[in-house]
Amino acid sequence: MEALYDEAAKTYSAALERLARAYEADPDLRRDLLQDIHVALWRSFEGFDGRCSLRTWIYRVAHNVGASHILRQRRTRSQALVGLEELENLPDNNSGQRADRNQALNRLLSLVQRLKPLDRHVILSYLEGLDAASIGDITGLSAGNVATKIHRIKNLLARQFQGEHDHD
Amino acid sequence: MSTDVIRQRAGKFERTISRRNLREYLTSLLVVILFAYFFVKADNTLFRITWGLFIAGMIWMVVQLHRKGSARGIPAAMGASSCVEFFRAELERQRAVVSNVWPWYLAPLVPGFVAYTVAYALEFPRPLSWAGLALIDALVAALFFWIWKMNARAARCLQRMIDELSIPGN
Numbered sequence: 001m002e003a004l005y006d007e008a009a010k011t012y013s014a015a016l017e018r019l020a021r022a023y024e025a026d027p028d029l030r031r032d033l034l035q036d037i038h039v040a041l042w043r044s045f046e047g048f049d050g051r052c053s054l055r056t057w058i059y060r061v062a063h064n065v066g067a068s069h070i071l072r073q074r075r076t077r078s079q080a081l082v083g084l085e086e087l088e089n090l091p092d093n094n095s096g097q098r099a100d101r102n103q104a105l106n107r108l109l110s111l112v113q114r115l116k117p118l119d120r121h122v123i124l125s126y127l128e129g130l131d132a133a134s135i136g137d138i139t140g141l142s143a144g145n146v147a148t149k150i151h152r153i154k155n156l157l158a159r160q161f162q163g164e165h166d167h168d
Numbered sequence: 169m170s171t172d173v174i175r176q177r178a179g180k181f182e183r184t185i186s187r188r189n190l191r192e193y194l195t196s197l198l199v200v201i202l203f204a205y206f207f208v209k210a211d212n213t214l215f216r217i218t219w220g221l222f223i224a225g226m227i228w229m230v231v232q233l234h235r236k237g238s239a240r241g242i243p244a245a246m247g248a249s250s251c252v253e254f255f256r257a258e259l260e261r262q263r264a265v266v267s268n269v270w271p272w273y274l275a276p277l278v279p280g281f282v283a284y285t286v287a288y289a290l291e292f293p294r295p296l297s298w299a300g301l302a303l304i305d306a307l308v309a310a311l312f313f314w315i316w317k318m319n320a321r322a323a324r325c326l327q328r329m330i331d332e333l334s335i336p337g338n
Contacts, residue, residue, distance in 0.1 A: 140250025
């Protein structure tokens with residue numbers, strides 16, 4: 001169990017930090033969330049039976065802790081979570097701003113932080129470089145659904161950022 | 169994060185959960201003790217029945233609260249469920265707590281309030297006392313209605329989230 005955790009922590013430490021960042025904007029709460037993810041991972045390896053890959057297991061645990069975090073926080077947050085349809089219809093408030101790298105990353109993050117848990121799982125896994133089949137294993141969605149979601153999210157993000165590049 | 173730090177954190181997490189549950193039970197115990205005091209001090213049978221009903225209602229409520237919604241630790245099998253399965257199970261668990269609060273949260277206290285109303289009305293048979301009693305009963309009824317509506321709204325919101333998970337393409 002400890003060997004598995006050590007391997008997971010060593011290999012996926014940075015990915016888990018990025019994931020926590022996408023689930024929680026507040027730095028203190030984010031630190032707590034990241035610790036919760038590590039604790040959940042450590043405990044989860046008691047039940048790891050090798051029926052899925054270590055990577056799938058780690059991402060499932062991390063996303064499931066993230067989803068629980070969203071559910072816990074949703075009563076205290078004023079901003080409602082939105083689906084892809086609603087996000088596609090949001091006005092592009094920042095289209096006049098110049099998009100340097102940090103600004104673009106922050107903007108991407110703030111868009112992701114507004115998504116509902118399942119859409120968030122998909123886009124974060126995609127941004128981590130996972131293919132549709134792997135994302136399907138983690139989320140429980142079919143590979144076709146994952147591909148459709150990714151396509152829509154990519155189009156959405158491209159449109160959101162297009163306006164900025166037009167002003168460069 | 170080292171394994172020792174994780175172990176410490178896990179222990180701290182479990183202790184926090186236990187403390188939270190203990191706090192809820194102690195609060196309920198204090199209320200039961202208060203009702204038991206009124207029960208012992210009551211000078212007629214009807215008031216005794218009233219406080220007995222309140223005590224029974226509180227105990228029933230705490231048992232149900234423990235069964236349905238007491239704070240729990242991190243499930244060890246988290247990685248065995250896909251995100252959709254896990255999220256649906258969490259939403260369904262929360263919906264079960266709030267979907268119908270009458271049988272386990274509100275109704276157990278109703279017999280106590282009814283008995284109190286009868287006992288008080290018989291003990292103080294004056295129009296002014298009855299008017300005050302009617303006002304208190306109306307406030308309690310309004311509070312119960314508000315609790316029920318708020319929980320029903322939360323249940324509808326959770327149901328919408330569950331339904332969204334079942335839509336093809338989601």
